[in-house]
Amino acid sequence: MHAYRSHTCADLTKDNVGETVRLSGWVHRIRDHGGILFIDLRDHFGTTQVLCDPDSPAFKDVEKVRSEWCIRIDGNVKARDPELVNPKLPTGEIEVFVRELEVLGQAQELPLMVFGEQEYPEETRLKYRYLDLRRENMQRNMTLRSDVVASMRRRMWDKGFREYQTPIITASSPEGARDFLVPSRLHPGKFYALPQAPQQFKQLIMVSGFDKYFQIAPCFRDEDPRADRSPTDFYQLDLEMSFVEQQDVFDTISPVIAGVFEEFGGGKSVDAPETWPQIPYKEAALKYGTDKPDLRNPIEMQDVSEHFRGSGFAIFAKLLEQDGTEIRAIPAPTGGSRKFCDRMNAWAQKEGLPGMGYIFWRDQGDGMEAAGPLAKNIGPERTEAIRQQLGLGVGDAAFFLGGKPASFQKVAGRARDVLGQDLKLIDENRFAFAWIVDFPIYEKDEETGEIDFEHNPFSMPQGGMEALQGDPMAVKGYQYDLACNGYELVSGAIRNHKPEVMLKAFELAGYGADEVKARFGALFNAFHYGAPPHGGCAAGIDRIVMLLAGTSNIREVIMFPMNQRAEDLMMNAPSDPSSDQLMELGLRIMPRE
Numbered sequence: 001m002h003a004y005r006s007h008t009c010a011d012l013t014k015d016n017v018g019e020t021v022r023l024s025g026w027v028h029r030i031r032d033h034g035g036i037l038f039i040d041l042r043d044h045f046g047t048t049q050v051l052c053d054p055d056s057p058a059f060k061d062v063e064k065v066r067s068e069w070c071i072r073i074d075g076n077v078k079a080r081d082p083e084l085v086n087p088k089l090p091t092g093e094i095e096v097f098v099r100e101l102e103v104l105g106q107a108q109e110l111p112l113m114v115f116g117e118q119e120y121p122e123e124t125r126l127k128y129r130y131l132d133l134r135r136e137n138m139q140r141n142m143t144l145r146s147d148v149v150a151s152m153r154r155r156m157w158d159k160g161f162r163e164y165q166t167p168i169i170t171a172s173s174p175e176g177a178r179d180f181l182v183p184s185r186l187h188p189g190k191f192y193a194l195p196q197a198p199q200q201f202k203q204l205i206m207v208s209g210f211d212k213y214f215q216i217a218p219c220f221r222d223e224d225p226r227a228d229r230s231p232t233d234f235y236q237l238d239l240e241m242s243f244v245e246q247q248d249v250f251d252t253i254s255p256v257i258a259g260v261f262e263e264f265g266g267g268k269s270v271d272a273p274e275t276w277p278q279i280p281y282k283e284a285a286l287k288y289g290t291d292k293p294d295l296r297n298p299i300e301m302q303d304v305s306e307h308f309r310g311s312g313f314a315i316f317a318k319l320l321e322q323d324g325t326e327i328r329a330i331p332a333p334t335g336g337s338r339k340f341c342d343r344m345n346a347w348a349q350k351e352g353l354p355g356m357g358y359i360f361w362r363d364q365g366d367g368m369e370a371a372g373p374l375a376k377n378i379g380p381e382r383t384e385a386i387r388q389q390l391g392l393g394v395g396d397a398a399f400f401l402g403g404k405p406a407s408f409q410k411v412a413g414r415a416r417d418v419l420g421q422d423l424k425l426i427d428e429n430r431f432a433f434a435w436i437v438d439f440p441i442y443e444k445d446e447e448t449g450e451i452d453f454e455h456n457p458f459s460m461p462q463g464g465m466e467a468l469q470g471d472p473m474a475v476k477g478y479q480y481d482l483a484c485n486g487y488e489l490v491s492g493a494i495r496n497h498k499p500e501v502m503l504k505a506f507e508l509a510g511y512g513a514d515e516v517k518a519r520f521g522a523l524f525n526a527f528h529y530g531a532p533p534h535g536g537c538a539a540g541i542d543r544i545v546m547l548l549a550g551t552s553n554i555r556e557v558i559m560f561p562m563n564q565r566a567e568d569l570m571m572n573a574p575s576d577p578s579s580d581q582l583m584e585l586g587l588r589i590m591p592r593e
Contacts, residue, residue, distance in 0.1 A: 004072055004104075010046025014093045016077045021096060023048060024072040024104065026134065027065050029115050037062050039098075041073065044139065048091045050075060052098040061101040068114055068131070070105035073098045122555070127569040129560055141557050145545045148260055149216055152237050152541075155256045161212040161239065166201035168218070169193075173200060173519065178222035180232075188586035194220035194233075197538060199458060200523050202240040203495055206534040207526040214239040216541070222566075227553050228487060228543060231566040240536030246478050246494055249535050250278075250435060253490060257482065257539060261431050264548045269430045276482075280438040285405065286328075289413025291439075294486035295432035297420035301412060304329040304400070307386050313357075313377040319402050327402040328412055331390045332419050335397040336360035340422075341372060344399060347418060351411050353401070359383060360397035368394050406446070417486065431484055431547070438462070439479040442472045442508065452509050455479050458502075458523075459493035460535075465501050472508045478535070489544055492537020499527040 004024040012021065025043035032038075036053045039062070050073055052062040058073075065071060075096040086092030111127075112120045114134045125132040132138055153163070172179045172193040179193040195201075197219050205213045217238040225231035237256075241249065254273035261270045277295075284291050287300040305326045308316040319325050335341070341358040348356040357374045370383040390398055399415060401408045420426045441461055443454035451472050459477040461467045467475050482490035496502050502524060506516045517524055545557040555561040562568055582588065 008045040009041055009043040009048040010090050012048055012077055012091050012094050012096070014079060017079045017094060019077050020074065020099075021077055022072065022074050023050070023096065025070070026114070027067055027069045027071060030065070030067065039065070041071070046090055048094075048096060049086075049089075050096040050098050052101075056098055058098045058101040061103075062098060065101070065103065066107065068107040068110055068134070069103060070107075072102045072104055074100040122563060123569060126555075126561065126563050129570050133559070138556075141545070141549050141551075142559055144264060144549055145541070145557055145559075148264055148545050148548065149235075149541060151260055151263055152256065152539075153216065155259055156214045156237070156239065159212075159252060159256070161214040162210070163215055164205060164210070164213050165215060166195070166198040166205075166217065168195065170195050170201075171519075180220045180222050183585045183587055185585055196221050197236070198238055199456075200520065202238060202536065203458065203497075203523060203534065204526055206240055206242045206495075207529070207531045209242075209532075211242045212239075213241075213536075217538070225562070225564045225566060228546065230542060230554055230558060230561060231564070232562050235541040236538040237541060238536070238538045240534060242532040242534045244494070244533070244535050246437070246480060246535065249492060249494070249537055250276075250480075253482075253492075253537055253539065254433075257433070257489065257544075260544065261484075261548065265431060266548075266550075267429075271431065271433050273433075276433045276435055278435045278437050281436055281440065281476075282438070284434075284436050285409060289409045289411075289416055290486075291436050291481060292483040292486060292488040293413075293434060293436075294417060294420070294426070295434050295483075296426045296428070296430050296485060297416065298425055299331055299333075299416050299420055301328050301330050301416060302390060303327070304386055304389060307382045307389075308378065308402075311378040311382055313374060316357075316400070316402050324404050325402065326405060327400055328405070328408070329386065329390055330399045330401070330412060330415055330419065331392055332397040332399060332423060333392065333425065334395055334423050335419065336362060336395040337397075338371070341397055341399075344415070344419070348411070348415065351414065353408070353411060356415065357400040358397055359386065359400075361387060361392060361394055363394045372397075374400065433482060433484045436481045436483055437479075438476045439481075440473065441475045441477040441479070441505070444473060450510065456491075456493050457506065457509070458495050460496040461501070461505060464498070465504060468501070468504045468508060480537070482537075482539075485547060487543055487547060488540070489547075490537050490539045492535065494533070494535035497527055497531040497533055499524055502527065 001022050006022045009023055009025050023041055025041045028040040028042035028047060030039055036051055038049060038051045041048050041050050052059050075098045077094050077096055080093055080095055112124055112131055114131060117137060169182060169192045177196055179196065182192040182194065184190045184192060198215060198217050202213055215238045217236055218233055219236055220233045223229065223231050254276060258270055258273045281291055284293055289301060303326050305320055308327045309320050311317050316327050341360055345355045359370055359372045359375045361368055361370055375383045392398060401412050439455050441454060441459060442451050444451050455477060456479060459479045462476045462478060478494035480492055481488050496505060503513050503516060542554050542558060546554050549557050
C-alpha cells in the first residue's frame with residue numbers, strides 16, 4: 001500500500017465496503033458520541049467520515065488528535081445505516097473504522113478556524129493565509145481560478161493562437177500607472193522596471209511576423225488599492241493579432257469570454273456575443289455616468305437641461321447660463337415616495353454633494369400629481385414635459401444633478417447603481433456585456449490646461465495623421481473596453497504602427513521626438529521596417545474570476561494577495577534591505593521629510 005493513501009477523501013463509495021483503505025488529510029471536525037469518536041477527515045478533494053471506538057487499537061491515538069492535525073489512518077470501509085446517510089457528501093454512504101493512526105503534522109492552537117465560515121479580520125486572514133486557504137470557500141475559489149485559466153488557454157489555442165513569454169525585467173514605460181523599479185547591480189545608478197503590461201513586446205512580436213500571440217501575463221503596477229484591483233500585481237489574458245481591424249478583435253475575444261462565463265457562471269444567463277452592444281464612450285458617460293456600465297440595470301440618465309433653462313428653479317437656471325453645464329436626470333421607476341427620495345438625498349450628501357433635487361409622481365384619485373421641491377419651483381408644464389421625456393408614471397421618481405458633467409458624472413453613475421440595487425431593478429441572474437468604443441485619446445488638465453494621454457498611448461487615432469492636425473480633444477482612438485455587470489474586464493486597441501503618426505501623437509501630449517525615441521526606441525525603430533497593422537486586448541483574469549466566484553473583493557480569488565496598504569503580512573513585505581545589499585547596489589535611503 002502507498003505510504004500515505006490508497007484513496008483520496010472524495011473517492012470512497014458503497015462499492016468500497018469491506019475494503020481496507022489508507023487515507024491522509026486534515027482533521028476537519030471531531031465529535032464524541034457516547035464514547036465513539038467521529039472525525040471528518042478532509043483533503044483537497046473532499047471529506048470522509050472516520051470513526052473509532054474503545055475496541056480499536058488506535059483509540060488512544062485518536063483521542064489525542066485536534067483540529068487541523070495532519071494525519072494518516074488505515075481502516076475498514078463500512079456502509080452507514082440508511083438513516084445516517086449524508087446525501088450532501090459524495091462519500092456520504094460510507095464511513096471508515098480506524099484501525100491505525102499516524103500523526104503526520106501536529107497543529108498548535110489555531111489563530112482562525114478552518115471548519116465553518118466564521119468571519120475574521122482581513123489582517124488575520126492574510127497573515128495566516130495558508131490556514132485561510134484551507135477553508136472550503138477559498139479552496140473552491142482557487143480551483144475555479146485554475147480552471148478558468150486552463151479554459152482560456154484551450155480556447156486561445158483552438159483559435160490558432162500560440163503562447164509566447166515576454167520579459168519580466170524591462171525598461172520603464174508610461175502605461176498609465178507607476179512602475180515598480182528594480183535597481184541594477186551591474187549598472188550602478190540605473191534601474192529596470194517590472195512591466196505594467198507586455199504592451200511593447202507584444203507589438204514587437206507582431207512586427208516579428210508571428211501573427212497571433214497570447215499569454216497569461218503577470219503585470220506589475222504600483223497603484224492605490226481598491227476592492228476590485230490588486231495594488232501590486234495581477235494577471236491578464238494578453239493577446240495581439242496582425243492584419244486586423246477593431247471588429248476582428250471583438251470577434252476573436254468575445255466567444256472566449258462568453259464561453260468562460262457559460263462554463264463557470266453557475267447557470268447564470270450569458271448574453272450571446274453577437275448581441276453585445278457597442279456603446280460610444282460619450283454615450284456611456286451620458287446614460288450611465290461611467291465607461292463600465294452595469295447593463296443589468298435598466299436605468300438610463302438623460303440630459304433635461306432645456307426644461308430648467310429660464311425656469312423658476314434659480315439654482316439650475318443660473319447654472320445653465322455658464323458654458324459647458326447641463327442638468328441630468330436619473331429616472332427611478334417605482335421610487336416615487338417622499339421617504340425614498342429623502343433617503344437618496346441623504347445618500348448624495350454623504351457623497352459630498354449638497355443634495356439631489358427630485359420629483360416624484362403620485363396618484364391623487366382624480367389624476368396624477370408631481371410632488372417635491374423641484375416640481376413646485378418649475379411648474380406643472382415643465383414637470384410634465386420631464387415626465388414624458390423620461391417615460392415615467394405614477395409611483396415613479398426622478399433625481400437631478402447639475403453642473404459641468406466632469407464634476408458630477410461619477411456620483412451620478414453611483415446614484416444610478418444605488419437606485420438599481422435599492423429598487424431591485426437589477427437582474428442578479430445575468431452577465432450583461434457591452435463594448436465601450438470611441439474613447440478620446442487625450443485629456444486636458446482643468447487647472448494647467450496641459451494635454452496628456454487619456455488612455456493607451458500606443459493606439460491608432462481614428463483618421464490617422466489628419467485627425468491629429470486639429471483639436472486634440474476631438475481625436476478619438478480605435479480603443480475599446482469590455483464591461484460586464486459594472487466592471488471593466490477587457491481593454492484594448494488597434495495599435496498605431498506608423499512612426500510619423502506615433503511622433504505626432506506623442507508631440508500633442510508634450511513628448512518631444514528625442515524623448516519618444518529614447519523611451520520607445522525599439523518600437524519606434526521597428527515601425528521603420530515593415531510593421532503590419534495590428535491590434536489586441538487584455539482581459540483581467542483576477543476580475544473575471546471575482547465575478548464568477550460571486551464576490552466583490554479581488555483578494556478572495558488571489559492565492560497570496562497584498563492587503564489594502566500593499567503589504568504582504570505573511571511574508572513581511574516590503575522589508576528593510578540590509579546595509580550590504582544597499583552598498584552592493586550603490587543605494588542610500590534618504591529619510592522622508
